[in-house]
Amino acid sequence: xxxxxxxxxxxxxxxxxxxxxxxxxxxxxxxxxxxxxxxxxxxxxxxxxxxxxxxxxxxxxxxxxxxxxxxxxxxxxxxxxxxxxxxxxxxxxxxxxxxxxxxxxxxxxxxxxxxxxxxxxxxxxxxxxxxxxxxxxxxxxxxxxxxxxxxxxxxxxxxxxxxxxxxxxxxxxxxxxxxxxxxxxxxxxxxxxxxxxxxxxxxxxxxxxxxxxxxxxxxxxxxxxxxxxxxxxxxxxxxxxxxxxxxxxxxxxxxxxxxxxxxxxxxxxxxxxxxxxxxx
Amino acid sequence: xxxxxxxxxxxxxxxxxxxxxxxxxxxxxxxxxxxxxxxxxxxxxxxxxxxxxxxxxxxxxxxxxxxxxxxxxxxxxxxxxxxxxxxxxxxxxxxxxxxxxxxxxxxxxxxxxxxxxxxxxxxxxxxxxxxxxxxxxxxxxxxxxxxxxxxxxxxxxxxxxxxxxxxxxxxxxxxxxxxxxxxxx
Numbered sequence: 001x002x003x004x005x006x007x008x009x010x011x012x013x014x015x016x017x018x019x020x021x022x023x024x025x026x027x028x029x030x031x032x033x034x035x036x037x038x039x040x041x042x043x044x045x046x047x048x049x050x051x052x053x054x055x056x057x058x059x060x061x062x063x064x065x066x067x068x069x070x071x072x073x074x075x076x077x078x079x080x081x082x083x084x085x086x087x088x089x090x091x092x093x094x095x096x097x098x099x100x101x102x103x104x105x106x107x108x109x110x111x112x113x114x115x116x117x118x119x120x121x122x123x124x125x126x127x128x129x130x131x132x133x134x135x136x137x138x139x140x141x142x143x144x145x146x147x148x149x150x151x152x153x154x155x156x157x158x159x160x161x162x163x164x165x166x167x168x169x170x171x172x173x174x175x176x177x178x179x180x181x182x183x184x185x186x187x188x189x190x191x192x193x194x195x196x197x198x199x200x201x202x203x204x205x206x207x208x209x210x211x212x213x214x215x216x217x218x219x220x221x222x223x224x225x226x227x228x229x230x231x232x233x234x235x236x237x238x239x240x241x242x243x244x245x246x247x248x249x250x251x252x253x254x255x256x257x258x259x260x261x262x263x264x265x266x267x268x269x270x271x272x273x274x275x276x277x278x279x280x
Numbered sequence: 281x282x283x284x285x286x287x288x289x290x291x292x293x294x295x296x297x298x299x300x301x302x303x304x305x306x307x308x309x310x311x312x313x314x315x316x317x318x319x320x321x322x323x324x325x326x327x328x329x330x331x332x333x334x335x336x337x338x339x340x341x342x343x344x345x346x347x348x349x350x351x352x353x354x355x356x357x358x359x360x361x362x363x364x365x366x367x368x369x370x371x372x373x374x375x376x377x378x379x380x381x382x383x384x385x386x387x388x389x390x391x392x393x394x395x396x397x398x399x400x401x402x403x404x405x406x407x408x409x410x411x412x413x414x415x416x417x418x419x420x421x422x423x424x425x426x427x428x429x430x431x432x433x434x435x436x437x438x439x440x441x442x443x444x445x446x447x448x449x450x451x452x453x454x455x456x457x458x459x460x461x462x463x464x465x
Contacts, residue, residue: 001322001450051444058409058442060380061373103380163368166445222379224368 017180039072116228123235124213142256143241154267162223230274236266303341306463329361426465
């Protein structure tokens with residue numbers, strides 16, 4: 001059983017990430033097929049862990065697949081009209097939040113969670129786009145993938161602390177998937193065989209980012225013991241790539257590590273808040 | 281004309297009152313009701329727990345038990361396995377998903393008699409938004425005054441209700457449960 005959990009949560013997603021990198025480089029970073037492939041791999045990972053959804057969906061665990069599929073479709077359909085696409089994705093995620101949590105709306109104690117998740121949606125939708133557009137050069141191509149890696153890891157730990165192991169696994173698996181992608185790029189960078197470049201196109205970044213946010217919505221709504229402040233602080237990780245220009249002329253091989261440390265600040269803070277809240 | 285009307289009235293009163301005696305309505309006594317479950321824990325042991333909050337109604341026909349019926353409502357968040365952290369995990373969407381599906385309900389559809397004080401109750405168990413038929417083997421223990429008592433056992437596969445993590449985490453795959461129930465008029 002333990003071996004199966006490791007296989008599905010870590011090894012297979014990691015391999016998916018390792019495979020996606022050469023495919024992306026082969027087809028071209030900006031090729032929408034790589035974005036679609038990334039989205040399909042995330043859905044595959046999710047189904048591997050949570051099972052195939054029923055139709056019509058019965059529970060939030062089923063609804064997630066349909067929300068992520070919708071987000072992938074709109075992101076790809078509006079890839080040429082990005083601002084329209086961003087707006088639609090934002091509204092889709094808000095609608096997704098209401099769809100997932102409709103039976104919790106009347107519960108006044110849920111208000112902080114809904115507010116935290118709305119903040120997370122805002123940051124996840126727009127900050128990821130902003131971060132890509134404002135990377136000063138391709139030398140910080142690692143910034144956005146590392147940001148997503150940190151959000152996924154943070155979400156996984158917060159979910160675990162919130163007594164929701166299943167989605168902790170799912171977010172951990174997406175972290176392994178992104179990690180595999182980053183790992184191979186970083187190894188090539190260290191070996192000097194890869195020149196620094198953008199690792200994710202804007203639409204790939206959006207698809208992965210919005211998928212992670214969708215999983216976090218379920219954690220925020222249904223994990224028995226989740227802390228809303230921790231979720232909101234985790235959302236700040238989305239804006240960390242904006243500060244990569246502060247690294248000045250740091251060595252290209254050192255930059256991904258420095259960016260990782262920078263992105264880890266709000267992630268670590270959110271985990272600390274969740275852990276301390278649990279202790280209290 | 282007056283006599284037949286009186287006769288009809290008397291007959292109707294007799295019929296209605298005997299019907300009232302034949303099938304009495306009871307409320308499940310939550311203080312004296314226990315819903316326990318046991319599940320294989322990876323071959324190591326039979327992990328067990330119970331639900332603390334149970335309510336429901338029983339219509340019991342002592343003359344013809346096949347005309348009886350039962351409705352049981354369990355508060356999914358009241359699961360208790362003698363470990364707070366585990367109970368929280370059991371309340372999560374991995375298992376009972378109590379925030380999204382707060383109630384587990386059983387509504388009988390048929391009652392059959394198998395012995396002097398035993399029978400089977402078949403009904404629909406609704407859990408996690410899925411409704412499936414489940415059969416309980418029931419023993420009628422006692423009826424005295426305004427109170428009745430039953431014991432029931434049953435078995436179900438949580439995976440049938442979408443609770444795939446039971447098997448996924450190496451448990452089950454089946455869960456045995458017992459219901460010890462007292463009800464008052």
